[in-house]
Amino acid sequence: MLTQEFALTATPAQTTTLSALMAEPEATVSDAPLYTPEAAGFLLALLLLSPKEPKEPRGK
Numbered sequence: 001m002l003t004q005e006f007a008l009t010a011t012p013a014q015t016t017t018l019s020a021l022m023a024e025p026e027a028t029v030s031d032a033p034l035y036t037p038e039a040a041g042f043l044l045a046l047l048l049l050s051p052k053e054p055k056e057p058r059g060k
Contacts, residue, residue: 010018
C-alpha cells in the first residue's frame with residue numbers, strides 16, 4: 001500500500017488569512033422578498049375589488 005506524507009508549510013497567520021478569505025460572510029439584514037402564500041389571495045382580492053376603468057361618453 002502506498003502512502004504519501006506531506007508537511008504543512010503555511011504559518012498559522014497564513015492559515016487564518018486564507019480561512020478569512022474563503023469564508024463567505026452572511027448579511028445581517030437581507031432585503032430579499034420573502035415568499036408568503038397569503039399575499040397571493042390578498043392581491044387577488046384587491047384586483048377583484050378594484051374599480052372599473054372609466055368609459056368614454058357615447059353622446060358627445
